[in-house]
Amino acid sequence: MNCIIRIDELGLINQIIIKYMRHDFFLEKDITILEKIGEGAFGQVYKGLYKQEEVAIKFMQGAQIQETSIMESLKHKNIIKLYQYYKHGNCQYLVMEYAAGGSLNELMKKSLEESIISQIMHSIFEGIQYLHSKQIIHRDIKPDNILIKNTEDLSSIKIADFGLSYQYKPEIRYYQTVSQQCGTFIYMAPEQILNKAYNKAVDMWSCGIVLYMLLNQGKHPFYPRIFTKKEFINSFPDLKYEQPLHASPLARDLLYRLLQFDQDSRYTASQALVHPWITRKFNDPIPMSVKQFGIYILIIIIYFVYNLITTKINQTISNLIQKRSY
Numbered sequence: 001m002n003c004i005i006r007i008d009e010l011g012l013i014n015q016i017i018i019k020y021m022r023h024d025f026f027l028e029k030d031i032t033i034l035e036k037i038g039e040g041a042f043g044q045v046y047k048g049l050y051k052q053e054e055v056a057i058k059f060m061q062g063a064q065i066q067e068t069s070i071m072e073s074l075k076h077k078n079i080i081k082l083y084q085y086y087k088h089g090n091c092q093y094l095v096m097e098y099a100a101g102g103s104l105n106e107l108m109k110k111s112l113e114e115s116i117i118s119q120i121m122h123s124i125f126e127g128i129q130y131l132h133s134k135q136i137i138h139r140d141i142k143p144d145n146i147l148i149k150n151t152e153d154l155s156s157i158k159i160a161d162f163g164l165s166y167q168y169k170p171e172i173r174y175y176q177t178v179s180q181q182c183g184t185f186i187y188m189a190p191e192q193i194l195n196k197a198y199n200k201a202v203d204m205w206s207c208g209i210v211l212y213m214l215l216n217q218g219k220h221p222f223y224p225r226i227f228t229k230k231e232f233i234n235s236f237p238d239l240k241y242e243q244p245l246h247a248s249p250l251a252r253d254l255l256y257r258l259l260q261f262d263q264d265s266r267y268t269a270s271q272a273l274v275h276p277w278i279t280r281k282f283n284d285p286i287p288m289s290v291k292q293f294g295i296y297i298l299i300i301i302i303y304f305v306y307n308l309i310t311t312k313i314n315q316t317i318s319n320l321i322q323k324r325s326y
Ligand SMILES: Nc1ncnc2c1ncn2[C@@H]1O[C@H](COP(=O)(O)OP(=O)(O)O)[C@@H](O)[C@H]1O
Pocket: 037, 038, 039, 040, 041, 042, 043, 044, 045, 056, 058, 080, 096, 097, 098, 099, 100, 102, 103, 144, 145, 147, 160, 161, 162, 163
């Protein structure tokens, strides 16, 4: 198979390839590089052909082993598949499923119907629920990293870019929190900005930002009002976003439950998936957050304990009265 772009042309646009990879390397692997489709902080992404199939090829320099090992372990319809992974000198490249429909960035500029937004969010939550069930935090959920395979079918949403993902250590996964500050500031959860220990809930905050932007044609809930981390910290916890009054009450309810400053009050992906705005069963009850559920259980326990104690006290008093009367 011939490379459509000659290696010297490639060299002009991609220093990594010219430096570390040779033309015959691609031929040997049956890979054709077509065009550049993305550039991020850690490398470049090209559209290509791999064994005659359209693919995306991400080139990275330096150690990004974590991204590959996490991606290798994932198999879900809402997550970009990794087909092959090659290492060549100091350079690595990932051959991945190609999402032809671009990212949410372009899509959200349009005015979208709520039913469409709900479908998109449903797919994102499914992908995140799967990641969280595998004890993985994505840590960089944002419109650029949410890709559309086929614009005709919005359930074909795919989560991409596992460059900042974190997998819990198996032996301590249940109570482990993470403290490394990373991600894209404007999508970062407050606990991360405030340098506190955090957990999977950071991804759900980012989902809240994405939902807000989808409902508001790409407008962010806090920016450009708040520009810097310092401004965010100073205005916390009184920071409020402008309510999208054009949105339905149920859409705003879900938004409220995702954009909770307190990570324990924030919805998990599983709870978001059964919210009536997502299931489209508008008369269904709204699920409680973990914290709300905890408080609810506590109230029930207090109620039973109170009843038990008052019954006991009443019994003792009536016993005493009975004894006296004898
Ligand atoms: N599988 C893919 N299919 C189509 N486009 C992709 C794919 N992977 C990445 N891209 C494009 O390349 C951009 C950068 O890729 P990403 O993996 O997010 O790299 P970075 O870690 O540098 O942000 C994405 O925002 C997207 O536009």
